[in-house]
Amino acid sequence: MSLLRDIITIVAVSAGAFFFLAGTVGLLRFPDTLTRLHALTKADNLGLGLVVLGLLPQAASLRDGFKLVSIWLLGLLAGATVSQLIARAARQGESAR
Amino acid sequence: MSIATIFEIVLAAVVLGLGIWTIVVRETYSATVGYVAYGLLVALIWVRLDAIDVALTEAAIGGGLGGVLLLGAAARLRDSEPTVADAPGKAVRVCAAILSALTAAALAGAVLVLPDPAPTLAPAAASNAWATSLANPVTNVLMAFRAMDTMLEKVVLLLAIIGVWSLTPDSAWGGRPGPRHQADPHSVLVFLARLLPPIGIVVGIYIFWTGANHPGGAFQGGAILAAMWLLAIMAGLADTPPVRSRWLRLVLIAGPGLFLVVGLAGLLFGAAFLSYPPAQAKPLILGIEVAMILTIAATLGLLLAGAPERSARQ
Amino acid sequence: MSRVPLLAHGTGDMVWLPIEESNMSGSSGTPDANAGVIAGGFWWSATSRAAWFVCLWLVLAGADPADIPAAAAAVAAATWTSLRLLEPRTARRSVRAIGQLVLLFLYHSVVAGADVARRALDPRLPLRPGFVAYPTRLSSGIRRNVFTTLTSLLPGTVPTGEENGQLVYHCLDVEQPMVAELAAEEAALVRALYND
Amino acid sequence: MTEFLTAAVGFILAMLALGLVSILRGPGDADRMMAAQLIGTGGIATLLLLGTVANLPAAIDVALTLALLATFASIAFVKKGLSSLEADGSASTETT
Numbered sequence: 001m002s003l004l005r006d007i008i009t010i011v012a013v014s015a016g017a018f019f020f021l022a023g024t025v026g027l028l029r030f031p032d033t034l035t036r037l038h039a040l041t042k043a044d045n046l047g048l049g050l051v052v053l054g055l056l057p058q059a060a061s062l063r064d065g066f067k068l069v070s071i072w073l074l075g076l077l078a079g080a081t082v083s084q085l086i087a088r089a090a091r092q093g094e095s096a097r
Numbered sequence: 098m099s100i101a102t103i104f105e106i107v108l109a110a111v112v113l114g115l116g117i118w119t120i121v122v123r124e125t126y127s128a129t130v131g132y133v134a135y136g137l138l139v140a141l142i143w144v145r146l147d148a149i150d151v152a153l154t155e156a157a158i159g160g161g162l163g164g165v166l167l168l169g170a171a172a173r174l175r176d177s178e179p180t181v182a183d184a185p186g187k188a189v190r191v192c193a194a195i196l197s198a199l200t201a202a203a204l205a206g207a208v209l210v211l212p213d214p215a216p217t218l219a220p221a222a223a224s225n226a227w228a229t230s231l232a233n234p235v236t237n238v239l240m241a242f243r244a245m246d247t248m249l250e251k252v253v254l255l256l257a258i259i260g261v262w263s264l265t266p267d268s269a270w271g272g273r274p275g276p277r278h279q280a281d282p283h284s285v286l287v288f289l290a291r292l293l294p295p296i297g298i299v300v301g302i303y304i305f306w307t308g309a310n311h312p313g314g315a316f317q318g319g320a321i322l323a324a325m326w327l328l329a330i331m332a333g334l335a336d337t338p339p340v341r342s343r344w345l346r347l348v349l350i351a352g353p354g355l356f357l358v359v360g361l362a363g364l365l366f367g368a369a370f371l372s373y374p375p376a377q378a379k380p381l382i383l384g385i386e387v388a389m390i391l392t393i394a395a396t397l398g399l400l401l402a403g404a405p406e407r408s409a410r411q
Numbered sequence: 412m413s414r415v416p417l418l419a420h421g422t423g424d425m426v427w428l429p430i431e432e433s434n435m436s437g438s439s440g441t442p443d444a445n446a447g448v449i450a451g452g453f454w455w456s457a458t459s460r461a462a463w464f465v466c467l468w469l470v471l472a473g474a475d476p477a478d479i480p481a482a483a484a485a486v487a488a489a490t491w492t493s494l495r496l497l498e499p500r501t502a503r504r505s506v507r508a509i510g511q512l513v514l515l516f517l518y519h520s521v522v523a524g525a526d527v528a529r530r531a532l533d534p535r536l537p538l539r540p541g542f543v544a545y546p547t548r549l550s551s552g553i554r555r556n557v558f559t560t561l562t563s564l565l566p567g568t569v570p571t572g573e574e575n576g577q578l579v580y581h582c583l584d585v586e587q588p589m590v591a592e593l594a595a596e597e598a599a600l601v602r603a604l605y606n607d
Numbered sequence: 608m609t610e611f612l613t614a615a616v617g618f619i620l621a622m623l624a625l626g627l628v629s630i631l632r633g634p635g636d637a638d639r640m641m642a643a644q645l646i647g648t649g650g651i652a653t654l655l656l657l658g659t660v661a662n663l664p665a666a667i668d669v670a671l672t673l674a675l676l677a678t679f680a681s682i683a684f685v686k687k688g689l690s691s692l693e694a695d696g697s698a699s700t701e702t703t
Binding site: 101103104107108111114115118122126127130131133134137138140141144145147149152153156157161162164165169278293296297304307311312313317321324328331 | 614616617623627636642650653654658663664665666668669671672673676677678679680682684685686
Binding site: 018019022031032037041063076079080081083084088090092 | 467581
């Protein structure tokens, strides 16, 4: 049982780390502000989600698990809001030019 | 070399690199962004050092209020930046470099000559926790063993707000701090400002309450509450209160005032100034902390809002 | 890099919608706030929101009788603030449709992340970024905010604002059927939350 | 498991550093503002992993605080700060 948990953790956290990698590569390679914003918010939020998913089997109690999920949800809300704020600023900066 | 050591080296390298970048970069705005990011990373270091209380403070101040304050200041400075572009002379630069090098050397020396093991009062603080029946040693130190320092810190907050208010022009005295913020009510900022503050209030009060036994406390909780208040203000959903409001002033002095009253009562009826009778230590400390979280939230919020700019009727 | 000229840029006349002067009345200025919220609806939403905040407290702090004063203060303050900032309104919600929305959202999120990751790691960097206008039927205000917030987390789309009543999305690949996907998402959202 | 999670923390931190390099290069303010968001998400993930590795449940509370306040730097960016009316008036970035 604990082996199964560890396998879930390893798979999910590795997948999460992969999305962090992809997000960073996107940040380095994508050509302009708006495309880089895609790389940042999309890959990062999924990365965080997978890390949380991977840590759930290691959580000491059900409450700790819910807490992790709440943090992920707050992170999603923050990411979604920030991406819209920056996107709007970037588009208007572009059209002003 | 263990994996944990490698992790620590990576963390230290990132923080150092970001710090150097913040100093080297020429533009105020970029330096500010770098500094905000630096503050968030320093929170990671505090966690690594098992100083969770400090990490919480760093996250709450550096992540919320500090960023708002510094970025606002940078935006203000940016307009005047070309006029102050005249660089300091060579002599000033050399002196600054020498001074910085000396300070760094002194700090490094102090760390290197520390006796091993370093002198610590931690076991004494931990073994006397029974006196207050609070399990968080940091709260014990702040509220009982070194209560004088903490009380004076709150007085400093009060002095800071007086300092900011003293910049008020006569015409606006008694009025509301800062501009009246207006935002398109359909914008995503207003949407966030409708959703987040209630959640933040629950989290802030939780961080405050858990401070009795776990890392947390009135300052961290108060900083979170202040951030939520500022969010509503920035979205135009709330306004700052006029500074002549009696309620506001009562809240501002509630924390240090109650602290002082309890301290004097200790002098009159107990052993010394700020000594708590053991049986009532916990309720007394909690009472002071409740007053304090209100004071801290109001003070931090008003410090960021700035000096009064509008008459109260506006 | 090609940019599809779907939209005329640079409408200089930004409109500031002033908020009414009543302090702290969070609901002012939202035209879709239901005019007549019946008293029963108010108490119902106050209770349900308080229940959510109780759940949040229990998740954060756990269930300990000694916490009751702090929990009560937190829930009361949060509920009061929430009712002030976000006016209660009546709309029929369906638990099943919310479940479907969550599943659709999670599915799209994974596809989104995989798609962005593939493009980032592909040596040829297959990007065709550009703007796409999406005509939404949702009333502006909270509903539209919820929709843009949801879709900003989805495959290759970032909402960048509104123009002429249409939502303007920036896409990583304008040749993908973005509008259809957004429409599917909107339909799921309407079924879940705003079925009135 | 501890070794694996520690390695994951180190990896995510390294990604964070690389991302920072590319973001702080600019050229615009909007690019730089993404730095705060990047550190927010990466920092939350790091703290959650660290809390599990080092068995520090309170690290989760730090992550919670970061998640709650992650938006603030960006809001300050679009509002151009709290203080001056002029700056506020020019912040047309969040009108529609």
